[in-house]
Every structure is written in C-alpha cells, then in structure tokens.
Amino acid sequence: MLLRNALVHTGTGETIPDCDIRIENGKIAAVGKGLEAGGGETLDLSGKQVFPGFIDAGDFAGATDMAYHAKDFNENSDPSVPHLDIWHSIDPDEITRQELYKSGVTSIAVSPGNQNVLGGTVAVVKSYGKNLNRMTVRRDAALKGSVTREVGQMFGPKAGPRTRMGMVCLLKDAIGRTDYPDDYRGRRTRQVMDSVRQGEIPLVVAAETSAEIESVLDVLAGGSVKPAFVLAYQAARAGEAIRRAGAQVVLGEFSHYSSILRHEADFGALVGLAKSGVPFSIALLSGDATICGRECYFWTAAKLAQGGADENLLLDMMCGNPARLYGVSHRVGALAPGLDADLVVFDGNPLTQVNARVVETVIDGRAVYRAGEEAESCCC
Numbered sequence: 069m070l071l072r073n074a075l076v077h078t079g080t081g082e083t084i085p086d087c088d089i090r091i092e093n094g095k096i097a098a099v100g101k102g103l104e105a106g107g108g109e110t111l112d113l114s115g116k117q118v119f120p121g122f123i124d125a126g127d128f129a130g131a132t133d134m135a136y137h138a139k140d141f142n143e144n145s146d147p148s149v150p151h152l153d154i155w156h157s158i159d160p161d162e163i164t165r166q167e168l169y170k171s172g173v174t175s176i177a178v179s180p181g182n183q184n185v186l187g188g189t190v191a192v193v194k195s196y197g198k199n200l201n202r203m204t205v206r207r208d209a210a211l212k213g214s215v216t217r218e219v220g221q222m223f224g225p226k227a228g229p230r231t232r233m234g235m236v237c238l239l240k241d242a243i244g245r246t247d248y249p250d251d252y253r254g255r256r257t258r259q260v261m262d263s264v265r266q267g268e269i270p271l272v273v274a275a276e277t278s279a280e281i282e283s284v285l286d287v288l289a290g291g292s293v294k295p296a297f298v299l300a301y302q303a304a305r306a307g308e309a310i311r312r313a314g315a316q317v318v319l320g321e322f323s324h325y326s327s328i329l330r331h332e333a334d335f336g337a338l339v340g341l342a343k344s345g346v347p348f349s350i351a352l353l354s355g356d357a358t359i360c361g362r363e364c365y366f367w368t369a370a371k372l373a374q375g376g377a378d379e380n381l382l383l384d385m386m387c388g389n390p391a392r393l394y395g396v397s398h399r400v401g402a403l404a405p406g407l408d409a410d411l412v413v414f415d416g417n418p419l420t421q422v423n424a425r426v427v428e429t430v431i432d433g434r435a436v437y438r439a440g441e442e443a444e445s446c447c448c
Contacts, residue, residue: 121174152188335375
C-alpha cells in the first residue's frame, strides 16, 4: 500500500507536508516525499492528515462482557494477586465491539481493575481483530496496582485492607518480599515482582488524589521501581514528588461527573506538569469500573488543549508516551520505518478541530475502517 501527498504527523515532533508512506507486509517501509510504489493499493490523500494510531493507555475493554455486564478484570479472592495476567480475561470480540479503531485508537493497554492493591499484569493489544495472539503487542507490559477507595470497599468487609494505611502496608510487604513458595503462583509472582523491582516493567497504580500518589511514592523511595499513576486527577498537586521520583502520569477518564466534582481537576496545572517534563498519557480507565465510550478519550485531549497543551504535547500523550511506558515503542506510537503500519487518516486535525473526521484507519497494514464502509472480514 502507498499513501500519497498527505500532511503526515510522524509522532516524533515532525510534520511533513505532501508526504508519502509506503507499507509492506504490515510494516511501515518508508516515510518521505516522492516514494516509489511497492505494489498494491495506492491512495491519494491530498488535503488529508495522517497520524500514528492513537494508544488508549488504560482500559477495561475486552475484559468485560457488555451484553451481560460481566466484569472479568477484578479478582476478588485476594487483595494482592500480582501473578495474574489480564490477557486471560480478554475477549477480542469485546474489544472490536468498542469500535475504538473508528476514532483512530489502534492499540489498547487492557488493565486489571482498581479493586486490588496488586491486581495482575497489563497487556497491550490492537483494537481490532479476531485472533488474540495476533492482536497482542505485549503481555506483562506493566503490573497494575491500586490504593483507591475501591480496594477498601471490596476487601474491607473480607478482613482485608480498609484504609490507605492498610493498602500501603500491603504494597510495601509485596515490594519487599523475596521468599515465595515453589508452585506456579509463587514462581509467577517472583517473576513479575522481580521485573517490577528491577525496573524492567512499570508499576502502574490507580491513585485519584495527591495523598494517594505521595503515599505510594513514599513506599517506593530509594528503589528501582518505575511508578506511573493512572486516574491521577490530582497529579498536579503532587507534582514535585512525581518529578523527583521520575514517575509518569496516565490521566484517567474525566467526563464522569463524580471525578470532576470530587477532585476538581485543574487542567492548566496538569498541562504545566507535563510541560515540566513529566510524561503524560491518556486513558479511558475510570475510577468506578465504568466502560467509557471512545469519545471520552478525545474529551480528555480537548480539556488538556484548553489547559494549554499544544499539538505536539497532545500527540506525545496519545502516542509516544504510552508506547514508551509499556515498552512497545519498537512497534507502535510513531510513523517510522520498521514500526507496525498502524495509522489513521483524518479530514482535519483532531488535535485542534472538534469537527475533524476519520477517513480511514489502518492496523498492521490493513484498512480496518473506511468512512462510509464496513471493514472487510479480518482474521488478524
């Protein structure tokens, strides 16, 4: 496939007018002007804009049966289950039914919920397909934790942690523990926790308030754990501690009224923290296990734009930063030779215009959506 004459936003800080993109075997083969066609379909995209496929940096989609409202992302038998793998709860049909790809979101970090202090590992998958193995970009991309009120609500009545004191204590024990039983759970727990302690994968913790964020950072101080905070509505209030720790922020879904009223998120201050060098990503993950529609992803981007985020900063939040956070930047998050051919064609610029429209979405070199058409049957 050859895409010609588009305004290409590479996701690496460069915008190239009248640019071509050649796709071969599901990968980006070349980006530049005047490229020779390598065979296959050629599309003239004059007047259109091309972006890297956006990344939803945290979501429950795929681990929920929407027809029956069955939620398969919180393990309620134990508040600490780092050995679990969310990949085993993902239904590719449920991911595809969310139709995130129709808005240009081509990858999703599917996450355990917010009811466990340690809830298992995150998997990054493509947003369209039928075969989960082929859709998977990376398993064990992060370990998910939580110190929100949801933990206490679930495990307090079960003699588990009721307070943030109890949650933090359990987290500290888990980080410091090195002796495990010689069974599958013990071996798997050691594998995951060693990867976290050595900084090989991040610890992504649901934390809504600045107090929750600073409590976690206190536990992790002096170690090699790489923390990131999801939801993070009050991240700006803990900005100094976040910067000092080299932590990242994954902004949760903001349109849910309780989050706005309870935490009074300051988008200007959040943008200021991002401009100071703290890596930010955007997610659809919510604070109450709600599955949010794809429009909410762009609602967050719009609120950040109102807070002063420019186009390049937003694009980094939607592409490069989440790819680097989850260790998948060698495959997704930018338009460069060798990366997966995941891209979205817009009529207009979705980072600056509310009326920008998706013309086409390409995942692994295959057009999975074209405006006015249904995607062809896909076995990917």
